[in-house]
Amino acid sequence: MKVQKSPITGKPMRAVYEPDRIKYRGEDFDCIYTSFRDDDNGESFTTTESDAVWFNQVTNQYREKHGIPYQDEIVSLRERYGVSASKMALILGFGTNQYRLYEEGEVPSESNGKMIRSAMNPKVFLDLVRSSRHQLTEKEYAKISLRVEEVIARSEGWHNEVFERERLFLSGRGLANGFAPQSTVRLKNLLLYILEQMGDTFQTKMNKVLFYVDFLSYRERGMAISGLAYQAREFGPVPQRWDRVYSAFDEVEEQLHLVQGQECISLKAGAKADTNWFSKDEKAVVDEVCEKFKDMTSRTISNLSHKEKAWKENVGKTDTIPFCEAFSLEGI
Secondary structure (H helix, E strand, O other): OOOOEOOOOOOEOEEEEEEEEEEEOOEEEEEEEEEEEEOOOOEEEOOHHHHHHHHHHHHHHHHHHHOOOOHHHHHHHHHHHOOOHHHHHHHHOOOOOHHHHHHOOOOOOHHHHHHHHHOOOHHHHHHHHHHOHHHOOHHHHHHHHHHHHHHHHOHHHHHHHHHHHHHHOOOOOOHHHOOOOOOHHHHHHHHHHHHHHHOOEEHHHHHHHHHHHHHHHHHHHOOOOOOOOEEEEOOEEEEOOHHHHHOOOOOEEEEEEEEOOEEEEEEEEOOOOOHHHOOHHHHHHHHHHHHHHOOOOHHHHHHHHOOOHHHHOOOOOOOOOOHHHHHHOOOO
């Protein structure tokens, strides 16, 4: 988040991160509450952005617990079938504007959430379309049915994508990976985007850069970016299956180097990144991290990561690093 200035004194305020427990839809969820303290007069303030981070932490835990799709999944589902929000609402049996509200961030009820998740199976959705035939015009019905049938015909490629996701992402989408979307294409373009800005980068350094990208994004947005989860290893925080991730994409070129008698692998962008996969806020986070660490050596950034509470309190453990540690970052 940007440095906040006191509305009273005009001076920069100090960000304060405090553990909190919030009741949402009758259930308790742990989160970190962000405020800004004016130390001159003791007043505290929040911003729209800090409130959004708090809201995302709580509602994403609720979504994970009850199997409710995330906001981006709800948007991409409709786009996949080429259906308007109002027609999606009609086919799924929701109120007229309900699907649009879900796309804008409202959390579906548990029953509606599970209905949306069921519709992610194109064969199930086609059956729902057929059940709604008399509520659609003949032209609408023919157009939607054809599109869904095309999606079903391409399902082999979709299954390949699922296989690749399971091969690269050890932890499923949830608190363990900062609730980030999990897509191999998105991950590839993130690596390429980082390499475009950083230049050739050793794997050891890339591990730390990804850690700072995801944890800073969680602190600033309430959601990570890469879809990866992290563990605290001897040489610092690393993404799970990091070696498999870097070798998965032909566009991310690996080069072998001999450094002080040891073999090291650097990464190089072999194609241009498609930044359309990322929001403006996500790109801003990546830009900030790359600018911070671009000229830093692998050893220096590793030493910096060893000072992080996220590493010190989790090194030697088999569990993933909790994303609540994002609020204790010191390196950025």
